[in-house]
Amino acid sequence: MTGPALFGILILDREPLAFQHLPGLVQVWLQDAGGFAAVGLFAYLLTAIWGTSDNSESTKLRMPLSSSMLLMAVVSLLCYAAFAACFIAGIGKEIQEQRSAAIATEAMAYVPPKLSLRPQPLLLAAGGLFALLGLGQPFVRDLFKLRFRRIYAIAKLSVKEAIRNRLFVVFLIFMGIFLFPVKWFLPNNKPEDEIRLTLDVTAFASTLLLLVPAVIISAFRIPDDIKQQTIYTIVTKPVERFEIVLGRFLGFGTLVSIALGLMTLVGWVYITFGTTFDPKAVEESQRARVPIRGKIDFKAKKEDYVGVNVGREFEYRKYIGGSKSTSERALWSFDAVPASLADPGRDSVPCEFTFDIFRLTKGEENRGVDINIRVVTWQCGQEPPPADVKDGLWRWTDSAKQAAYEAKRNAIDEKLRKKEVGGPNAPPSLAYAKPEVPEAWKLADGLAEEFGFYEVGSVEVYDYHPASIRIPSGLFRNARAGTPPGGAPRVTVYVKCLSGGQMLGMAQGDLYLMDSERSFSENYFKNAVGLFCRALILVGIAVTLSTYLSGVISLLATMFLYISAYFSEHLRDVATGQSTGGGPFESLTRLLSASTPTSQLDQTATKTTIDIGDRIFQWVFRRYENVVPNIDAFTWTNYLKEGFNINVEYLIVNAIILFGYLLPWALLSYYLIRNREVAA
Amino acid sequence: MAEVVVETRSLTKIYRDFWGRKKKTALNALDLTIEKGEIFGLLGPNGSGKTTTIKLLLGLLFPSGGDAFVFGQPAAKVEKNEKIGYLPEESYLYRFLNAEETLDFYGRLFNISSSVREKRAAELIDMVGLSRDKKRILREYSKGMRQRIGLAQALINDPDLVILDEPTSGLDPEGTRWMKDLILDLKKKGKTILMCSHRLEDVQDVCGRIAILHNGDLQELGAVEKLVEDQQRVQIQASGLQLTPALENDLRGVIEKHGGTVVDYGHPKSTLEDLFLRIIEESKARPGRRYLPPTDAAAKS
Ligand SMILES: Nc1ncnc2c1ncn2[C@@H]1O[C@H](COP(=O)(O)OP(=O)(O)OP(=O)(O)O)[C@@H](O)[C@H]1O
Numbered sequence: 001m002t003g004p005a006l007f008g009i010l011i012l013d014r015e016p017l018a019f020q021h022l023p024g025l026v027q028v029w030l031q032d033a034g035g036f037a038a039v040g041l042f043a044y045l046l047t048a049i050w051g052t053s054d055n056s057e058s059t060k061l062r063m064p065l066s067s068s069m070l071l072m073a074v075v076s077l078l079c080y081a082a083f084a085a086c087f088i089a090g091i092g093k094e095i096q097e098q099r100s101a102a103i104a105t106e107a108m109a110y111v112p113p114k115l116s117l118r119p120q121p122l123l124l125a126a127g128g129l130f131a132l133l134g135l136g137q138p139f140v141r142d143l144f145k146l147r148f149r150r151i152y153a154i155a156k157l158s159v160k161e162a163i164r165n166r167l168f169v170v171f172l173i174f175m176g177i178f179l180f181p182v183k184w185f186l187p188n189n190k191p192e193d194e195i196r197l198t199l200d201v202t203a204f205a206s207t208l209l210l211l212v213p214a215v216i217i218s219a220f221r222i223p224d225d226i227k228q229q230t231i232y233t234i235v236t237k238p239v240e241r242f243e244i245v246l247g248r249f250l251g252f253g254t255l256v257s258i259a260l261g262l263m264t265l266v267g268w269v270y271i272t273f274g275t276t277f278d279p280k281a282v283e284e285s286q287r288a289r290v291p292i293r294g295k296i297d298f299k300a301k302k303e304d305y306v307g308v309n310v311g312r313e314f315e316y317r318k319y320i321g322g323s324k325s326t327s328e329r330a331l332w333s334f335d336a337v338p339a340s341l342a343d344p345g346r347d348s349v350p351c352e353f354t355f356d357i358f359r360l361t362k363g364e365e366n367r368g369v370d371i372n373i374r375v376v377t378w379q380c381g382q383e384p385p386p387a388d389v390k391d392g393l394w395r396w397t398d399s400a401k402q403a404a405y406e407a408k409r410n411a412i413d414e415k416l417r418k419k420e421v422g423g424p425n426a427p428p429s430l431a432y433a434k435p436e437v438p439e440a441w442k443l444a445d446g447l448a449e450e451f452g453f454y455e456v457g458s459v460e461v462y463d464y465h466p467a468s469i470r471i472p473s474g475l476f477r478n479a480r481a482g483t484p485p486g487g488a489p490r491v492t493v494y495v496k497c498l499s500g501g502q503m504l505g506m507a508q509g510d511l512y513l514m515d516s517e518r519s520f521s522e523n524y525f526k527n528a529v530g531l532f533c534r535a536l537i538l539v540g541i542a543v544t545l546s547t548y549l550s551g552v553i554s555l556l557a558t559m560f561l562y563i564s565a566y567f568s569e570h571l572r573d574v575a576t577g578q579s580t581g582g583g584p585f586e587s588l589t590r591l592l593s594a595s596t597p598t599s600q601l602d603q604t605a606t607k608t609t610i611d612i613g614d615r616i617f618q619w620v621f622r623r624y625e626n627v628v629p630n631i632d633a634f635t636w637t638n639y640l641k642e643g644f645n646i647n648v649e650y651l652i653v654n655a656i657i658l659f660g661y662l663l664p665w666a667l668l669s670y671y672l673i674r675n676r677e678v679a680a
Numbered sequence: 681m682a683e684v685v686v687e688t689r690s691l692t693k694i695y696r697d698f699w700g701r702k703k704k705t706a707l708n709a710l711d712l713t714i715e716k717g718e719i720f721g722l723l724g725p726n727g728s729g730k731t732t733t734i735k736l737l738l739g740l741l742f743p744s745g746g747d748a749f750v751f752g753q754p755a756a757k758v759e760k761n762e763k764i765g766y767l768p769e770e771s772y773l774y775r776f777l778n779a780e781e782t783l784d785f786y787g788r789l790f791n792i793s794s795s796v797r798e799k800r801a802a803e804l805i806d807m808v809g810l811s812r813d814k815k816r817i818l819r820e821y822s823k824g825m826r827q828r829i830g831l832a833q834a835l836i837n838d839p840d841l842v843i844l845d846e847p848t849s850g851l852d853p854e855g856t857r858w859m860k861d862l863i864l865d866l867k868k869k870g871k872t873i874l875m876c877s878h879r880l881e882d883v884q885d886v887c888g889r890i891a892i893l894h895n896g897d898l899q900e901l902g903a904v905e906k907l908v909e910d911q912q913r914v915q916i917q918a919s920g921l922q923l924t925p926a927l928e929n930d931l932r933g934v935i936e937k938h939g940g941t942v943v944d945y946g947h948p949k950s951t952l953e954d955l956f957l958r959i960i961e962e963s964k965a966r967p968g969r970r971y972l973p974p975t976d977a978a979a980k981s
Pocket residue numbers: 679680695696703704705706724725726727728729730731732733
């Protein structure tokens with residue numbers, strides 16, 4: 001949902017997953033992974049109890065059955081039964097809402113799940129938790145038998161093999177593509193996009209270069225060991241079977257890190273020293289901004305104002321109308337203000353923004369749209385003009401304070417005009433004060449600190465071009481003092497569009513305050529972490545599947561899973577039944593009866609059957625979707641190329657998600673390899 | 681009674697395809713016990729279930745019925761492997777490693793200290809005669825060399841039970857001799873050895889007891905000497921004589937005087953081969969298990 005190909009802004013079509021999302025993610029993980037574990041646990045128990053007729057010691061060892069496993073299965077079953085009862089009775093639902101309702105209403109393609117304390121989601125998570133505990137019990141018990149010495153030996157073997165078999169040499173040769181400037185391949189581009197393009201191309205190349213060999217070696221190694229019977233000499237040593245899986249995973253993980261490390265280093269050297277980029281590109285991309293994001297809201301005189309839809313871009317952006325006398329505002333509220341913004345050593349805090357312009361009239365040639373920005377703290381409340389007033393100006397809730405402010409400001413302006421203050425380069429009025437002229441800026445800063453108010457009368461913006469203003473840091477000192485009543489935001493930024501006949505489109509990610517900047521190089525390496533996670537996902541899936549399937553099948557299955565992740569948005573639509581025209585059964589009926597996708601089908605028995613068919617289909621599809629890795633969550637190239645810092649927090653969350661995703665696969669591989677007759 | 685090292689209780693293996701349909705009964709209710717310090721030979725024609733038995737003992741295959749124990753522990757138990765050495769039918773080793781690395785790799789899988797591991801690896805390479813080739817990768821090795829490094833790999837943990845699947849295959853006569861001496865040497869050190877082979881003379885030379893399998897059924901089990909001994913016939917060996925008609929007449933006279941008849945005379949020859957061929961012939965004529973445990977056999981007669 002990124003609309004037209006845009007540059008200059010970070011299009012946040014998904015919120016980055018951060019610590020705050022962990023509770024919700026854990027709950028959903030318990031529901032999903034736990035659901036699969038429950039199926040696995042019951043299947044396992046059934047085979048262990050009835051499936052194997054002989055009760056030889058070896059079989060008992062291989063398929064251990066303990067009372068605690070049975071207990072967990074029973075508890076889990078009870079939870080699911082309670083869930084089913086609630087579901088039928090319609091008590092405490094919102095399973096659905098928790099995950100996907102947001103997709104329908106909000107503009108973002110992916111909204112992280114929220115923790116829900118309603119009975120149904122809780123029961124479902126509890127059932128999953130107990131199933132995981134039951135199924136994981138032999139696994140955890142065996143974890144204590146693992147020895148790093150053996151895992152290390154197997155990992156080292158994997159690395160040696162890849163190097164001796166010259167896989168690595170081939171890899172190095174292909175890495176040569178990094179050394180050619182992207183300009184050669186993709187001429188005729190805007191100079192400011194040069195770095196972006198380079199990053200895009202290197203990201204694509206390294207993804208391909210890393211993932212394809214990684215998945216190939218991972219998928220074939222264990223099946224080859226079995227086929228060439230080299231595994232005989234390993235499993236007849238005191239090696240836990242799962243150590244083979246872990247050792248391989250670790251070995252391939254090491255290979256991936258070496259390869260990725262090399263690629264990242266070469267890429268970084270190239271970008272930093274290799275060529276000279278257009279200075280415009282450097283200014284836009286070669287940085288690592290640390291944005292502080294707020295919550296967007298739309299307000300006007302009319303109480304129920306929520307912004308305007310112009311029928312573009314899947315409602316990603318909402319619009320406000322432009323005119324001198326409009327009371328429509330887009331506002332961003334910031335609940336917390338980091339101390340660094342209020343640092344006395346800091347003169348200003350940049351506020352960057354990039355808006356979409358929707359022209360109702362043609363407007364002036366080569367002229368942007370004028371906007372007005374007002375930044376206020378909680379100590380300087382604002383309210384829309386009364387209904388009968390036409391000027392559209394928002395007022396201070398404390399009008400006496402407003403008067404005091406205006407008086408003081410006018411007095412300073414007067415002095416500035418007379419050059420009594422502000423030094424030799426003093427601007428004609430406070431409106432023109434800049435941090436570059438500290439004497440004058442100090443006056444603006446003092447005013448902002450005293451009243452918690454700062455306004456930029458007019459800024460010209462262009463369609464999708466980043467622009468910025470600088471806010472005196474005094475304002476943030478004002479914001480940080482005291483405690484706002486009733487959880488009011490500490491800082492709010494109001495945006496008004498001044499140009500008549502133009503509409504200004506905005507979304508949450510379009511405006512942010514900037515904390516201090518971090519280094520681009522650091523960001524470049526952080527970006528690699530995402531790719532590393534993705535590679536590990538592939539290796540994990542491939543190794544797991546290969547404990548049971550042949551090499552080719554494992555390879556194909558892994559690729560299929562991974563590639564379907566790129567269609568996850570579409571998958572999700574199908575899975576949640578949101579594609580227009582309904583699920584496959586309804587679509588088929590529509591096709592056969594030649595009706596249009598949006599017309600209502602008659603509510604008949606056939607329709608009900610179709611509905612149920614589609615529901616079942618969607619259920620199955622959702623299960624499939626659960627297995628597909630959330631690749632998006634591990635892709636940071638957009639952040640890098642738009643010059644935004646990749647927070648360490650995001651990377652830690654990445655690692656947690658990676659662990660959560662790989663854990664069920666590990667469990668699966670544990671059971672598969674234990675029960676694999678390697679010599680059959 | 682000596683310590684039991686290997687025990688199988690009506691061990692059965694049926695190979696099945698993916699859908700669980702039966703393909704082949706490779707081993708049928710095998711009962712065996714092997715005691716500490718024995719050299720035990722598994723004999724049988726191709727496809728009789730020797731390798732299957734070994735794989736079951738090692739946990740490479742799971743039994744379809746019955747049970748297998750090694751050192752009193754179920755075959756599926758990993759810990760028992762600490763004391764087992766295994767030489768596969770063919771040495772399936774990692775061909776991109778050299779001899780030293782191979783032993784280092786396998787040594788790390790055991791719970792032995794690095795100093796012992798290094799010392800033992802050097803000794804074993806020396807023992808199997810690969811000192812000059814220890815830096816070459818296994819891809820370049822000949823079959824016999826691979827068999828040697830395979831043996832070294834099986835002995836890296838100084839095992840108490842050595843399982844050898846066709847240890848002499850691929851070795852030249854000199855190598856065969858060397859291997860047999862080595863096996864006898866291991867026995868002297870108190871190790872238990874389970875081996876299977878086609879080469880009857882090898883088996884006869886080294887094995888104490890043997891089991892003969894055919895089509896997955898146990899046909900004969902017992903000490904080699906006992907099995908090849910024919911109660912109906914007497915063998916006299918003498919030296920310093922030439923076989924002349926006069927000697928023959930005299931001998932015939934003596935034997936007839938005692939109520940016997942001369943069946944054949946000449947120079948002694950291997951009889952395990954006779955036994956083997958006879959048993960296989962019989963088994964073909966009457967399929968099924970032939971061997972009865974001594975107690976059952978006594979009850980029957
Ligand atoms: N993986 C398998 N799947 C199906 N049948 C098998 C499999 N492995 C062995 N068999 C069959 O089981 C029987 C016993 O095989 P096994 O390898 O134990 O024989 P063997 O006595 O070792 O023979 P050889 O002397 O040739 O090594 C054979 O008929 C063989 O075809």
